[in-house]
Amino acid sequence: MLKSSASPNSMDQRNLTRLRVLEHIRAKGAISRIDIASALQTSPATITAATADLISAGLIKEIEGEPQSKTAKRGRPRVSLQLDGSSFIVAGLKIARHVISVIIVDFEGNEVASHNHPLDHARMTPSAFVSAIRTALEEACALMDGSLRHLSGVSIGIAGLVEADKNFVHWSSSLTERNVDLSRLLEAELPFPAFIENDTNLVAKAEQHFGLGKGLRNFLVVTIEHGLGLGIVLDGKLYRGERGCGAEFGHIKVQLDGALCQCGQRGCLEAYVGDYALIREVTVAGQGKGTETVADIRDSARSGDQRAISVLERAGQMFGLGLSNLVNLFDPECIILSGAQMSFEHLCSEEVMNRLQSGVVNVDAPLPEIKVNHWGDLMWAKGAAAYGIEQVSILKVKELAAHAS
Ligand SMILES: [Zn+2]
Known part of the structure; x- marks a missing residue:
């Protein structure tokens, strides 16, 4: 049981219905059986059976909701179902x-x-x-x-x-x-x-459920931390790739025989944008004494250090190039930039957006929106x-x- 993630693929129809009911209740907060039946276009009898099973498993519970209407006789309270938060x-x-x-x-x-x-x-x-x-x-x-x-x-x-x-x-x-x-x-x-x-x-799942991706069908999430990540949501579903490996945005090549990446290959985007790459660049130049974080490099750049400025600028140019490749490939509604480093403006500066724009195939339609999410580490x-x-x-x-x- 513990060897693999749970997949709804191997479920029979009865379980798929139970799962759909559970997810619908999760999405709606509190909802009556009849409203679930109507939303899922399933018979009330099927919903009654499914909810009884979910209640017996402790996954959901009944609560007394508002009366059905003010004119209802004796104001018989309407029973709603909601998740049993304390269950697990x-x-x-x-x-x-x-x-x-x-x-x-x-x-x-x-x-x-x-x-x-x-x-x-x-x-x-x-x-x-x-x-x-x-x-x-x-x-x-x-x-x-x-x-x-x-x-x-x-x-x-x-x-x-x-x-x-x-x-x-x-x-x-x-x-x-x-x-x-x-x-x-x-x-x-x-x-x-x-x-x-x-x-x-x-992170893509978090953005989709309660972040900037809520309600969007096609969007990308680029995370920037130690490395670069890409979450792809297509037609409302997370795209994991055939081997379940997701998408390695950080390892697309932006330079032939370029900088060494921590994956062992050369010229990866991450080898120019990742925080280890920035720290390495400054240190190699012999000016990185005491440079331990990207924040240190940014401080140096602010105080006019040319090496720090050029390292950050190059990272921004490479990043803009990478983003334009994403737009050309996926044509998403929106790209969300997310992660601890995103408080650093060098990756969402006007120059980066210009580089993005100049790399995107020309069409008479606006570019996808680039949104920045300043979420905390949690x-x-x-x-x-x-x-x-x-x-x-x-x-x-x-x-x-x-x-x-
Ligand atoms: Zn790499």
């Missing part, structure tokens, strides 16, 4: 270079606790990686006077190439090894299901939590089927 507690977790961010949420997505666990090493062996995850979760659980046993699942966001439905990491800057099957290690270390996903996909973990709730919901609905048969 789920953790979302994001692995960054120096910290693991954890957020614990109830089944409705309300924050119960959040915690940052510092990391001594950016790259870890698979077993050190999983043990750090366990420690971070234990510390977060202690904040709510609980233990790991209180959690129903955890979703883990990690940079790199991830096959989400197998908890398999092809490559990640957080791991010392390639081609790591984390399912067994996670199963041995954690008493509940764990779901690994590419961190940018999780954004990643919140996206993970949203994915965790989705996965736990699927598992619980599948368990229902097992009990019923």
Whole structure:
């Protein structure tokens, strides 16, 4: 059960209906059976059966809503259904270079606790990686006077190439090894299901559910942190690619035989834009004494340091070029720039937008909107939590089927 993410693909019709009802209730907050039946174009009898099953599993509960109408006899209260927030507690977790961010949420997505666990090493062996995850979760659980046993699942966001439905990491800057099957290690270390996903996909999910992507059909999310990520939402669905690897925007080539990237190849966009690349450039020039962060480089640029200015300008030009390639490929409604570095204007400056515009194939229509989202560090973990709730919901609905048969 713990070896792979839960997929609705293998569900029978009855379970798919239960899941659709559950997701509809999640989207609407509180809703009556008859309104669910009408919205999902399903018979009231089917909805009554599905909601009874979901109530018995503790996933939803009945509440007394407003009377149906003022003229209704004796004002018989209308019964609505809503999620049972207290039923399950789920953790979302994001692995960054120096910290693991954890957020614990109830089944409705309300924050119960959040915690940052510092990391001594950016790259870890698979077993050190999983043990750090366990420690971070234990510390977060202690904040709510609980233990790991209180959690129903955890979703883990990690940079790199991830096959989400197998908890398999092809490559990640957080791991010392390639081609790591984390399912067994996670199963041995954690008493509940764990779901690994590419961190940018999780941000795309967060943007789609409660961010700037809400209501959009086709949009892209570019995350900029240690590296560059791309989340692709097409026709309302997250596009993961055939191997489940998502999209590696950071590793599109912008220079033949160019700068060395941390993936081992040369000329990747990330090798010019990622924070490690900026710090490396300044340090190589011998002017990087005390330069540890991109903020340091920006401070130097502000005080007129020519090297810092040119490094940031080149990053901006390369980034604009990359964005124009995205527009040419996808023609999205909107591109959302998201991540810790996004408070830095060098990647959304007028020069960058000019470079973007000059690289886009000319048509007599406005360019897609470029939006900047200044979310805090917890954004990643919140996206993970949203994915965790989705996965736990699927598992619980599948368990229902097992009990019923
Ligand atoms: Zn690369």
